[in-house]
Amino acid sequence: MNILRDSLVIARRNTIRIRRVPDVMVFVLIQPLMFVVLFAYVFGGSIDIPGSSYREFLMAGIFTQTVVFGATFTGAGLAEDLQKGLINRFRSLPMSPYAVVAGRTASDVIYNVLSIAMMSIAGLAVGWRIRSSVLDALIGYALLLFFSYAFSWVMACIGLAVRTPEVVNNASFMVLFPLTFIANTFVPSDNLPAVFRTIAEWNPVSALTHAARVHFGNIPASAPEPTAWPIQNSTMYTLAWAIGLILVFAPIAARSYQRAGAR
Amino acid sequence: MSTASRDSSIIAHNLVKKYGSVTALDGLNLEVRAGTVLGLLGPNGAGKTTAVSILTTLVKPTSGSATVAGIDVLANPHEVRKRIGLSGQYAAVDEHLTATENLEMIGRLYGMNRRGAKTRAQELIERFRLTEAADRPLKTFSGGMRRRIDLAGALIADPPVLFLDEPTTGLDPVSRGELWDVIRDRVAQGTTVLLTTQYLEEADQLANQIVVIDHGRSIAEGTADELKRRIGGEHLDVHIERQDQFELTETILKGVASGPLRAHSGDGAFSAPVKNGVHALSQVLRELEAKNVAIIDIGLRRPTLDDVFVELTGHAAEESSNA
Structure with missing residues (x-):
């Protein structure tokens, strides 16, 4: 069996679908745009970020939230394949048990690239700027994409477990909202109540958001040094989480795949 | 190796499958000789799909054993998958892909190279008269057309053993007849086929040997003529x-x-x-x-399947559909 070739065949099939089902694109592109505008103009006036503007602070948070939510496409896509009987077809073929999920997580990166591009344009329009080097900015984008790629393996497991795309969306929102809100995404975590603050500090979403702010140069010189270890080492902490998620969830996904769909 | 590759028989021995308290298969034995067609006839819920799922490596039986093309299904599922084609009751095709794209994808996943998969996909599209669907997404086509593409997918790698799970359920008589022709053509070339169906006529048209199952076990077997004589x-x-x-x-x-x-x-x-x-x-x-x-x-x-059931089991076919 050839995991790479099989995954590419599946990824190619998914990219054809991305082109043929443009409705999904509307959500991929419009939703982040909506968030940028809503947060920038609704919260922007009331939240004060010392030494910086809220919009400057906000953008990394929106990036993170969007790419983490973007992982639901992976779960929904696999649940749809399961529902339509395609997983049964694939399972009867002499292909790698990793390929269907690996191809899906790989092709879903396209959604995140597109929504990040859209958000960047919207951010620039409302006054966000990248104040670091090109290389730094690229590292920031790469971190966002890598973390969301890793996170999509978690969603893959959910998609193969719950079996219908609608349930994937509902089930994952219950995880994704706390995950992206009990964090430093939209407000500084310093202001949270003690327990929430600790959760926020160790939440990988906070580390990713902080790392993105650092790499985009969105942290003002006057900002206080972070005290929590995961935030101080945000890039490393984010990478460790991403690699950890793949190592833990890829085998789980492969096993659920091998048991999925059969009657 | 040579015996394994030439042997295209299907043998199931005492297959049992339990889902919680429900027994889907209750000691099923099957033997399909190489190059012949076995019709597995039974109502909904009789265990037909479960039997096919086990033999095509999708489900592990609670107990029992099976070999397909001489290979142990439980010990070596990957080798079995190289030698089988499966076409199901629900056409498992990607409706956003064209017929060509679907077939090439399946061919590639069987391990064929790009050119091989392309050539074979073209061949099947012509033979199955799918040319109008060749370059258009399948969602615009009828159920019969999708079913034919699903079947073409099962045939793309030219497998010696074919599993057809209710291939014509829900199809109109014309589409059904067309699919029968395709299957007959295949059998003429030496493929071993296990076919499940709810229709006596379908088993009659296609199968050399018929096994009637109910509640997960075989209740009668024989040729179509033998069964009909028993049924009246x-x-x-x-x-x-x-x-x-x-x-x-x-x-x-x-x-x-x-x-x-x-x-x-x-x-x-x-x-x-x-x-x-x-x-x-x-x-x-x-x-x-x-x-x-x-x-x-x-x-x-x-005689209909209902009549077979009344004759063989003393109860009507639909009574077992809750299994």
Whole structure:
């Protein structure tokens, strides 16, 4: 069996679908745009970020939230394949048990690239700027994409477990909202109540958001040094989480795949 | 190796599959000789799909063993997958892809190289008369068309063993006939086929050997002719108008019936298995008219799966559909 070739065949099939089902694109592109505008103009006036503007602070948070939510496409896509009987077809073929999920997580990166591009344009329009080097900015984008790629393996497991795309969306929102809100995404975590603050500090979403702010140069010189270890080492902490998620969830996904769909 | 690659038989031994307290398969034995077609006939819930799922490596049995093309299904599922094609009741094709894209994808996943998959996909598209779907997404096409593409997908790597799970359920007679032709063509080339169906006629048309299953176990087997002889040739259905002539009619029909008579006193309907249909029809008609029985309808029909079940199990087919 050839995991790479099989995954590419599946990824190619998914990219054809991305082109043929443009409705999904509307959500991929419009939703982040909506968030940028809503947060920038609704919260922007009331939240004060010392030494910086809220919009400057906000953008990394929106990036993170969007790419983490973007992982639901992976779960929904696999649940749809399961529902339509395609997983049964694939399972009867002499292909790698990793390929269907690996191809899906790989092709879903396209959604995140597109929504990040859209958000960047919207951010620039409302006054966000990248104040670091090109290389730094690229590292920031790469971190966002890598973390969301890793996170999509978690969603893959959910998609193969719950079996219908609608349930994937509902089930994952219950995880994704706390995950992206009990964090430093939209407000500084310093202001949270003690327990929430600790959760926020160790939440990988906070580390990713902080790392993105650092790499985009969105942290003002006057900002206080972070005290929590995961935030101080945000890039490393984010990478460790991403690699950890793949190592833990890829085998789980492969096993659920091998048991999925059969009657 | 050479014996494994030439042997295209399917053997299932004492397969049991339990889902919680529900027993889907209850000790099923099957043997399909290389190059022949076995029809697995039974109602919904009889265990047909479970049997196919186990033999195609999708489900592990609770107990029992099976070999496909000489390879142990449980010990070596990956090798089995290289040698089988599966086409299901629900056309498992990607509706956003064209026929060509679907077939090439499946070919590639069988391990064919890009050119091989392309050539073979073209061949099948021509042979299955799918040219109009070749370059258009499948969601615009009928169920029959999708089913043909699903079947073409099962054939793309030219597997020696083919599993067809209710390939024509829900199709119109024309599409059904077309699929039968494709399957016959395949069999003529030496492919071993396990076919599940709810239709006696389909098993009759395609299968060398038929196994009738109910509640997860085999209740009868034989050739189509053998089974039909057991079932009785034809059925004489009579529908009368008046309640008070029910017993009279029943007596007359018992005189010609070759097996148990089914009668429904509420709506005055009878169904009797008969050996010589035309003769029985005219005799019954004469006797009913002589006694002035008011007939709404009378006619001969070929045996249905329901009749098989009443004959073989003493209960109607739909009664086991909750399994």
